[in-house]
Amino acid sequence: MIGKQIEKELQKELSSVITGTENPVTPGLQVQAFYSGKKIVDFEIGETYEYYDLASLTKVIFTSTLFMNLYKENDKILEDKILSYLPWFFHPSLSVRQLLTHTTGLISHKPFYIQMDMSLPREQRWEKLQNILSQEKPENTAKAQYSDLNYMLLGFLLEKEFKTPLHELWLRVQDEFELNKTHLHIDNKPVYDVSKYAPTEHCPWRGRRLQGEVHDENAWSLGGVSTHAGLFGTIDDVATWFLKLRSIYMGTSKSSFVTEEILKIFWQRAISKANGDWALGFMIPSEKNSTAGSLFSKKSIGHTGFTGTSFWFDPTTDISVVILSNRVFYGRENREAFNQIRMRIHDICYKGLTQT
Numbered sequence: 001m002i003g004k005q006i007e008k009e010l011q012k013e014l015s016s017v018i019t020g021t022e023n024p025v026t027p028g029l030q031v032q033a034f035y036s037g038k039k040i041v042d043f044e045i046g047e048t049y050e051y052y053d054l055a056s057l058t059k060v061i062f063t064s065t066l067f068m069n070l071y072k073e074n075d076k077i078l079e080d081k082i083l084s085y086l087p088w089f090f091h092p093s094l095s096v097r098q099l100l101t102h103t104t105g106l107i108s109h110k111p112f113y114i115q116m117d118m119s120l121p122r123e124q125r126w127e128k129l130q131n132i133l134s135q136e137k138p139e140n141t142a143k144a145q146y147s148d149l150n151y152m153l154l155g156f157l158l159e160k161e162f163k164t165p166l167h168e169l170w171l172r173v174q175d176e177f178e179l180n181k182t183h184l185h186i187d188n189k190p191v192y193d194v195s196k197y198a199p200t201e202h203c204p205w206r207g208r209r210l211q212g213e214v215h216d217e218n219a220w221s222l223g224g225v226s227t228h229a230g231l232f233g234t235i236d237d238v239a240t241w242f243l244k245l246r247s248i249y250m251g252t253s254k255s256s257f258v259t260e261e262i263l264k265i266f267w268q269r270a271i272s273k274a275n276g277d278w279a280l281g282f283m284i285p286s287e288k289n290s291t292a293g294s295l296f297s298k299k300s301i302g303h304t305g306f307t308g309t310s311f312w313f314d315p316t317t318d319i320s321v322v323i324l325s326n327r328v329f330y331g332r333e334n335r336e337a338f339n340q341i342r343m344r345i346h347d348i349c350y351k352g353l354t355q356t
Helices: 002-017 057-073 096-100 122-133 148-162 166-177 217-221 235-249 260-266 332-353
Strands: 028-035 038-046 231-233 301-305 309-314 319-325
Touching: 002 028, 002 038, 002 332, 028 235, 028 332, 038 332, 057 148, 057 166, 057 231, 057 235, 057 260, 057 301, 057 309, 096 148, 122 148, 148 166, 166 235, 235 260, 235 309, 235 319, 309 332, 319 332
Parallel strands: none
Antiparallel strands: 028 038, 028 319, 301 309, 309 319
8 A cells, every 4th residue: 555655756856858758868767766675655646667777877787796806815905006906006095995085086988989089899998998997097085976987897807806807707797695686788789679779869979769778878889797786677677686685684585696794895975975975886865955855864775876776775664665777768968957856756655665
């Protein structure tokens, strides 16, 4: 009954921003909300699809999750210098921890794809990326600056430490968390028929509406395989991944991949409020205008994706919400408008679920 009431409220709130309205923000979206690990809300509105470009949820589902597995074997790695793993990235003062907290001072984004020779094999394009990243000059600041470059560097580090290519490393996470419908499009080849994928933006660089192709240009130029973007998946799989981590965090299940103790380290504030709002690889709610809305506690952790995806978990109430959409269908400039929608969804779900 509570779930139906929440879904009714979501329908009322969101019907004005979906396709067919005067100022649509996204063609459609899916929402799942959980209380104590149990799915209470399973809602969709507008034009929805089985598979979505997960964008920067790749950072947490793939990269941060795999890094926690590496940390299990080497719990000193966070304080190690990046240079000790990637000698070509010669910035002796920067630590691995700073990659996860986005405090390296690296710029948020750069159009590396412009420099890529797409005729080269995918592996050689990663070599080109290494050369490009080796020339980057981080800004000298302690403040967090969210940067795809940090996660590209983590990709090189993970490959080196596991001695395994990235596309094979993804299979380890996929198998461990039983993410049978979450996948990379290796060499930008869709796994399923493109009609099953939510279309994203009309890309000026590629000259076409994207469907079944990763929206992020840098990830596409790297052959669809990266640690900052590239995953496609379903809302059920995103929830499956998260719920398994939640159960480990809560101590109700155990895993040889990551432990409760590790999650408690990674899922807490890792830098001062003055410098930003980050746990280790995961976002925590900002003081103002958090995408988790106004009610999730400051102990919450989550992450967003540029295409209109997100997940948030509040351990104090054991409430979690997953959103998938293709908000960039209308162009990438509606980010703030979509963030307002994210905030309303979380507030509606939180209010409804705390009545249980």
